[in-house]
Amino acid sequence: MDTSKDLVKQARRSLLEPAGLGENDLARLMDRLLSGQVDYADIYFQHSRHESWSLEEGQVKSGAHSIECGAGVRAVAGEKSGFAYSDDIVLPALLEAAGAARAIAVQGESATAPIRWRAGEARRLYQVADPVASIPDQEKVAVLERIEREARAQDPRVKQVMASLAAVHEVILVARSDGTLAGDVRPLVRVNVTVIAESNGRREVGTGGGGGRFTYRELLAGDTVLGFAREAVRQALVNLEAVDAPAGDMQVVLGPGWPGILLHEAIGHGLEGDFNRKGTSAFAGRLGQNVASAEVTVVDDGTLQDRRGSLNVDDEGTPTNRTVLIENGVLVGYMQDLLNARLMGVAPTGNGRRESYAHLPMPRMTNTYMLAGKHDPKEIIASVDKGLYAVNFGGGQVDITSGKFVFSASEAYLIEKGKVTRPVKGATLIGNGPDVLTRVSMVGDDLALDSGVGTCGKEGQSVPVGVGQPTLKIDRLTVGGTQT
């Protein structure tokens, strides 16, 4: 593929050429890594540039710029991984790191043939562009000021507006012991708005935001960004009217889009290959079993154009995929990186990701969502006599072994006799991953993906992800309010 060769060429230009490193140097590093009984090895070069601008009290008071640059080297022998990194891309430091990484391997005869480097396949899902440099700095400041004015213009009860813009320009190159070279140039931008509204001494918060793998130009085109400001104000004002949330088991209707964090927590992490290879997930050994109602199909899709969770290649140089996790209620797939795919005897799925060169890769989600069903969302709400309608969420978490997961609503309403009535305060929802989706009784026809601000944390590593779902009804879920 020409495009993947282009990406590799760009990555080499950014990462190897400034250090004077060529293919022979990569081969020498690989030789060092592969001495002893090593099954697989890789070197991950990364240069990332990050900037952020933030506004509060009507003014852009601070901005920050950072550069992270380095290379991580890994040697894998059986289930063992040896890992070291250097934040100087120079041959002596890399050779030293390679020596440290291969320390896990049993000493022995290494049978390595000379490596012939070739560009692996890659997708082309986003533009090769530097978002940091995509617009002048004064425009970034002006946008934040415009967001602030838009939020304040909505309602006099708006007391505080905080807004931030952030961009990342990341170039990576993976050199693998099988001779594959994979490169990627990854833009990422994001805007966040937080509003505090006050009325009669009560203060409530609302948030909005969005982004993706493009530049500020696309992010700021049209009216979308001001829409995030209006959305934050709307949420804060709704919450000013909220009454205490109910406590206990009830029917719950989740809105479309970001509430898909349900899938990320309830089943996503439990279907990552490492936990299933080790047998520590509540989903281990359950392939082919029913884990959801027949209306439910869930995929993890790293191949969506411009999405925050998308990648041309994962951080091990595998092109991303659309992996079906649950098909019509049946568990059909796990998400894999190279190590766990090899140990489980299956194909990698392009889910090997890492926070940076200073971290080991592991199976991670990309964009995880449920496909649309057949019900009109209005019909779903009308079917509930007494329950909760939750449309916006903060974070979530899961214990993959017991399967228990939580996600916290930040905007929710009571449903009474088929109608959405009063707003209620935020509350945490808790359930059991392996059976919560078996109680999904209606799936809407309104699939939406989130607006592009999600970040997933696992074992201390953060990566950008996406989620999505249509409106759906869960027949029983525990709502952690205070009204008994």
Added chain:
Amino acid sequence: MTVAAPVRVDTPIFGGDARERLTDVAQAALAEARAQGCSAAEAGAHLSQGLSVTVRLGDVETLEQTRDKGLSVAVYFGTRNGSASTTDLSPAAVRETVRAACTIARYTAEDDCAGLADPDKLARDIPQLDLLHPWNLGADRAIELARDCEAAALDLDARIRNSEGGSVSTYEGVEVYTNTHGFVGTLAGTRHNVSASVIAQDQSGMQRDYWFTVSRRPDALEAPAAVGVRAAERALARLGARKLSTRRAPVIYEAQIATSLLSHFIGAIRGESLYRGASFLIDHLGKSIFPSFVRIHEQPHLPGALGSAPFDNEGVATAARDIVRDGVLQGYVLDSYSARKLKMQTTGNAGGVHNLAIDTGNLGLDELLKLMGTGLLVTELIGFGVNTVTGDYSRGAAGFWVENGAIVHPVEEITIAGNLRDLYRGIAAVGNDVELRGNVRTGSILIDNITIAGS
């Protein structure tokens, strides 16, 4: 407590030359800032190195060498500022980083409160706090200790069927902070950790739990085998957990998670939360928040403690102080910027509090259970359902149902909810089983009433 490693004095990885190099890098950044016309600037540089191993089911799973460095700078042109950081400490990268910060400062707004800490607040005498206890632990020895730790868990009971592993890590770091008031402060410290996370299984399903020991001194760590046994006991105790019906009841937060209640409190009295109006505790100075027996204080100069620091992230001298006395809020948690916003003085908390502690009572956890009688003992919390603006609180929980002071059965898949105002007012006792493995020190906390949501 037994000794994990022979007591000995290991040599630091980073000697005087490393400190000099970092100081030079930070000073070079200040010089470049001056050359760029900045009226003031500050720079911090750090180096760290570590080793981390995980052994799973007896075999090495990961062996990681970590080695990090970095520089961060903030520049001021009058009252406008910008900041930047880099992992490259070469002279060219240092210059570029300062210039990147200067570029940002061209576009940020005038802000009267911005600037370095006032010179009279900067630390003059820097006390030696006994924070550096290197452990020249080779990979082989680390693997052996991690293996001992996990093996003790796996051997304890046939129901310990699986494991996420035993881990050992060691870390040494040195940092230098300097600013154009002429302040130069150096800090070096170590941190060592042994942990185990194992899975118990019976016909009711799988339960995972973990335990860890952490210290700046290798000889103060719990024995690896003791850590493994504790992890296994905790996982076993959770087997057969079930939901509770929805109810209101008293609750005990086990010490290691009771720390979160104090962290939420600090989050609400931080300067940033206060001047933004983003806290349920704005305007609470001098007001009663806790019952009158509660005292919460910080002790930045405790020798050898994990949260100790002679100066904060702006070079401001730290000092012991009461934050809450007789249940009444005595002071906020401020850095120079938020202090100026609030027309107050910095409290030496740029970067956070140091060794926060709540005074404990005389009761151990067992006696606290008896005092509670019937209620919930919470041993794990998950999720992020805490709203600092309103104090609304709703989190996923697991633990044990207690009747007449005795544990009856483990519970899971429930939430506990209320408002932090009421939780703080409802503290009935603080146990003497003090958690020492972090920056927040508390015993288990009994609260008179909380809403439990379940089936």
